[in-house]
Every structure is written in structure tokens, then in C-alpha cells.
Amino acid sequence: MGFNTSLSGIKAANTDLNVTANNIANVNTTGFKESRAEFADLFSSTGYGLARNAVGSGVRVSNVAQQFSQGNVDPTGRNLDLAISGEGFFTLTVNGAKVYSRAGNFQTDANGYVVNPQGARLQVYPPNANGTGFAVGSLTDLQLLTTDSAPQQTSIANLMVTLPGNASGPSVTPFDPTDANSYNHSTGGITVYDSLGVTHTQTSYFVKTANPNEWQVYNYVDGTAVGAASTLQFSDSGALVTPADGRIALGTFTPSTGAGTLNMTLDITGSTQYGEAFALRDARQDGFASGKLNSISIDADGVVYARYSNNADKALGQVAITNFVNPQGLSSLGDNIWAESSTSGGARSGAPGTSDFGDIQSGALESSTVDLTEQLVNMIVAQRNFQANSQMISTQDQVTQTIINIR
Structure with missing residues (x-):
């Protein structure tokens, strides 16, 4: 019985060494989780009612448990x-x-x-x-x-301007986009996109009317008018009053590229009438070309x-x-x-x-969760266990030999 008990200890220690060796081998393995050998004692009989002086029959490996702890995150x-x-x-x-x-x-x-x-x-x-x-x-x-990436057709053009509060009507009438004297200010052109991702230029022209705090805005795409002129009305404090929601529906533009018709809304929310100078404060749109x-x-x-x-x-x-x-x-x-x-x-x-x-x-x-220092210590412990159980076999052999030699 003693030989079998020591042999079970040697087998368990050998498994412990194998587990430790596998951990050390994977010290640099991405996402590796270290394992731990777990042991349980053996008795020759099972169940309740064991004698108080019962001697165990050795040890067995009950489980090799993986330890799912968090490893270091390395960039x-x-x-x-x-x-x-x-x-x-x-x-x-x-x-x-x-x-x-x-x-x-x-x-x-x-x-x-x-x-x-x-x-x-x-x-x-x-x-x-x-x-x-x-x-x-x-x-x-x-x-x-x-x-x-597929292109996206422009649906909304955002325009935020400051119109001069001391402006007077232009010297030339009626409005003509080719005559700078027939309008007060223009946006200089915003790039917009049709359904094929082809660029077009949308331009807004602002004309001061004879009425106080009132302007007309004309909208063109590639030199073609899109809809009639729209009226902008400001309060006596310079805030935009008309259109109430700040949006102007532009007329339909049909590109020559074969793309679908371009139907846009001009959003001038936030535009004001202040001071003595024109300022273009924002010019954006929601379309883009293919990418x-x-x-x-x-x-x-x-x-x-x-x-x-x-x-x-x-x-x-x-x-x-x-x-x-x-x-x-x-x-x-x-x-x-x-x-x-x-x-x-x-x-x-x-x-x-x-x-x-x-x-x-x-x-x-x-990174791997293996702590190399810890594993080296485990290796020493397992090695000592192996040596101790081997020594037990040697000792029992000597005892057996002594008994055999009794005359």
C-alpha cells in the first residue's frame, strides 16, 4: 500500500510539473489563461463512517482548472x-x-x-x-x-449670414445675377452634390427692398434659378422673423449629368440683420461625393x-x-x-x-496571465514534492528489504 501511495504522489507531482511547464511555455501567448493543478486525497473505502485512524491511500489530480483572470492590455x-x-x-x-x-x-x-x-x-x-x-x-x-462609399445627394444647405442693417436697395433694377450692381451681396457659391456625386454650385443673392428690415433672396444652381425670390423679414432688433422656421424650399434643378432631380431646402436659421457689414458665418450642406x-x-x-x-x-x-x-x-x-x-x-x-x-x-x-516568477516557484514546489515521494519509495524499499533479511 505504501508504494502505491507514494506512486500516486509522484504522478500528481508530475502532472503539476506538466501544468507549470505548459504555463511557462505560453507566457507570451496572446489571451492565454494560466491553469492550476488541483488535488484530492484518496481513501481505500468511501462513504460516511470512516474510522478515525484511517490512513489515506494517496492523492489524485481532481482538476486542471483554468484561471480566467484579466490579463494586461498592451497597446x-x-x-x-x-x-x-x-x-x-x-x-x-x-x-x-x-x-x-x-x-x-x-x-x-x-x-x-x-x-x-x-x-x-x-x-x-x-x-x-x-x-x-x-x-x-x-x-x-x-x-x-x-x-x-456611395454618394449622398444634397437635401439641405445651411446658410447663416449677417446682413447690414444700414443697407439700401441696389442701384440697378431688376435683379440680374450677372450684374453685381443689381444685388447687395452674394454667398459666393456652395458646393452641392447630385445623386451621382457630381458637384454643382449653389449661390444665394441678397437684395435689399424699399421696405424696412426686408430683403429678397434669389437662389441659383450652376447659374440656373431654382424657384422664385423669397422674402426675408427681420425684427427691429435684427432677428429673423420670416420665414418663421428659417427654411426656404428651393425649386427643382435637373442636372445634365443624368442624375435625378435635385430638390433642396435652404436653412437660414440664425441669420441676422446687424451693423454695417455683410458676413457669411456658416455655409454647409449634407451631401457628399463617393469615397x-x-x-x-x-x-x-x-x-x-x-x-x-x-x-x-x-x-x-x-x-x-x-x-x-x-x-x-x-x-x-x-x-x-x-x-x-x-x-x-x-x-x-x-x-x-x-x-x-x-x-x-x-x-x-x-497578454497572457502567466506570472513567470510565480510559475518558477511552483516548479520548485512540484519538484520537491516529486523528490519527496521518490524518497518515500526508497525508504519503503529499505524497510521491506530489512524485513526480508530478518533471520
């Missing part, structure tokens, strides 16, 4: 390097089967899918069809777009954006985080990935930063 400067600060796992698929990982060293494959080094695809919540929010509850592979993909960025909420040369951003999805009631029950598959098991509990997925799901940090990786 890398690479957008597709992701780290989770907090609980949860990246959700991946391998041939349709879901697996989970803490290692966020992602890259793109030949088809633009975001994958880990072994080719498992990162899962995200897709954008809703209406362009707002994400379809939480359905997962899809994250694929980075390489196509151009080339410049970069991919991921925010703390896990939202993946494609950023284009036309300053347009397009959300491609939101990284899905998955957590378990008992992460230690996950089955390790190697290559920094785990699979759900009967002891881990069911997978619960959600958006980063919600419930008990951690935040996403882009441009960083979570």
Missing part, C-alpha cells in the same frame, strides 16, 4: 487587434460551429472576412435595415467592405466603422461578446479557443459594455 496601434477589458469572450465560428476566445489578434482573409490566425471568423451583430442600431439576437460574420475606403476603426462599444475619404462613416456591425456562468467549465480546443460544455452553462451573448460583458479596446491585445 499595439493596429486597429484589428482587439482586447476585452472585463468578462466575456470573442464569439467566433469554425465551419458554422461557435467557439470562443480571449485572443483578439485578428486579420482579414482573401474575402475580407475578419478572422483569427487559424481562420475562425469573428461574429458581430449586423446593422438594422433602417440604419439605426444593431440586430442584437442575430449574428453574422464580420466582412470589411472594399467597395467605394474610397481609408480605414477601419472600432470604438469601445465594439462598433466597427468603415471610414471613407469623403468623411462618411458606415457601421459594419457590433462585436458580440459571450459569457458563461462557469467559464472554468469550458472545453479548451487549443489555438486560444474554447467550446461550450455541459459544465460551463449556456452561452449568453450581448453588446460590449452592457450587463456583465466587458468593453472592447481597439489597437491593443490582452
Whole structure:
């Protein structure tokens, strides 16, 4: 019995050494979680009512438990390097089967899918069809777009001006956009876009009328009038009174490019009549041309954006985080990935930063949780345990030999 007891100690110490060796080997493995050998004592009989002086039968390895503590988050400067600060796992698929990982060293494959080094695809919540929010509850592979961003036709042009309060009517009538003496001031032209992303120039001309605090504004696109003149009325303190909502609906403009008709609204909210000088304080519009993909960025909420040369951003999805009631029950598959098991509990997925799901940090990786100094100490302890049990076998051998030699 004594030999078997010592042999069980040697086996347990050897397993402890193997676990420690595996930890040390993965000290630089991204997202690696160290393991710990756990032991339980053995008795020759089981159940209640053991004798008080019962002697144990040795030891066994009851579990090799993975320790899912937070690793250090080290910056890398690479957008597709992701780290989770907090609980949860990246959700991946391998041939349709879901697996989970803490290692966020992602890259793109030949088809633009975001994958880990072994080719498992990162899962995200897709954008809703209406362009707002994400379809939480359905997962899809994250694929980075390489196509151009579509143009957006201008619908609103924002214009904020200060008209001089001491202005008088122009010297030439009627208004003629080619005659600077027939109007007081002009905006100089705002670039607007049609449905094909082709640029056009929208210009507003301001003409002081004979009525106090009243102006006429004429609007042209590429030299063509869009609608009739609109009246602007200011209060005696210089505030815009008419139009009441600050908006002027412009007439239809048909581009020669083959694009659809251009129907715009001129928003002059905030315009005033002050002082003695004209000032153009704001000139913006909401259209843009087509754009080339410049970069991919991921925010703390896990939202993946494609950023284009036309300053347009397009959300491609939101990284899905998955957590378990008992992460230690996950089955390790190697290559920094785990699979759900009967002891881990069911997978619960959600958006980063919600419930008990951690935040996403882009441009960083979570390092291994292995503390090399601690593992070297563990190695010494396991080695001593191995040596002590070996010495017990040697001692029992000597005792046995002595008994055999008794005459």
C-alpha cells in the first residue's frame, strides 16, 4: 500500500510539473489563461463512517482548472487587434460551429472576412435595415467592405449670414445675377452634390427692398434659378422673423449629368440683420461625393466603422461578446479557443459594455496571465514534492528489504 501511495504522489507531482511547464511555455501567448493543478486525497473505502485512524491511500489530480483572470492590455496601434477589458469572450465560428476566445489578434482573409490566425471568423451583430442600431439576437460574420462609399445627394444647405442693417436697395433694377450692381451681396457659391456625386454650385443673392428690415433672396444652381425670390423679414432688433422656421424650399434643378432631380431646402436659421457689414458665418450642406475606403476603426462599444475619404462613416456591425456562468467549465480546443460544455452553462451573448460583458479596446491585445516568477516557484514546489515521494519509495524499499533479511 505504501508504494502505491507514494506512486500516486509522484504522478500528481508530475502532472503539476506538466501544468507549470505548459504555463511557462505560453507566457507570451496572446489571451492565454494560466491553469492550476488541483488535488484530492484518496481513501481505500468511501462513504460516511470512516474510522478515525484511517490512513489515506494517496492523492489524485481532481482538476486542471483554468484561471480566467484579466490579463494586461498592451497597446499595439493596429486597429484589428482587439482586447476585452472585463468578462466575456470573442464569439467566433469554425465551419458554422461557435467557439470562443480571449485572443483578439485578428486579420482579414482573401474575402475580407475578419478572422483569427487559424481562420475562425469573428461574429458581430449586423446593422438594422433602417440604419439605426444593431440586430442584437442575430449574428453574422464580420466582412470589411472594399467597395467605394456611395454618394449622398444634397437635401439641405445651411446658410447663416449677417446682413447690414444700414443697407439700401441696389442701384440697378431688376435683379440680374450677372450684374453685381443689381444685388447687395452674394454667398459666393456652395458646393452641392447630385445623386451621382457630381458637384454643382449653389449661390444665394441678397437684395435689399424699399421696405424696412426686408430683403429678397434669389437662389441659383450652376447659374440656373431654382424657384422664385423669397422674402426675408427681420425684427427691429435684427432677428429673423420670416420665414418663421428659417427654411426656404428651393425649386427643382435637373442636372445634365443624368442624375435625378435635385430638390433642396435652404436653412437660414440664425441669420441676422446687424451693423454695417455683410458676413457669411456658416455655409454647409449634407451631401457628399463617393469615397474610397481609408480605414477601419472600432470604438469601445465594439462598433466597427468603415471610414471613407469623403468623411462618411458606415457601421459594419457590433462585436458580440459571450459569457458563461462557469467559464472554468469550458472545453479548451487549443489555438486560444474554447467550446461550450455541459459544465460551463449556456452561452449568453450581448453588446460590449452592457450587463456583465466587458468593453472592447481597439489597437491593443490582452497578454497572457502567466506570472513567470510565480510559475518558477511552483516548479520548485512540484519538484520537491516529486523528490519527496521518490524518497518515500526508497525508504519503503529499505524497510521491506530489512524485513526480508530478518533471520
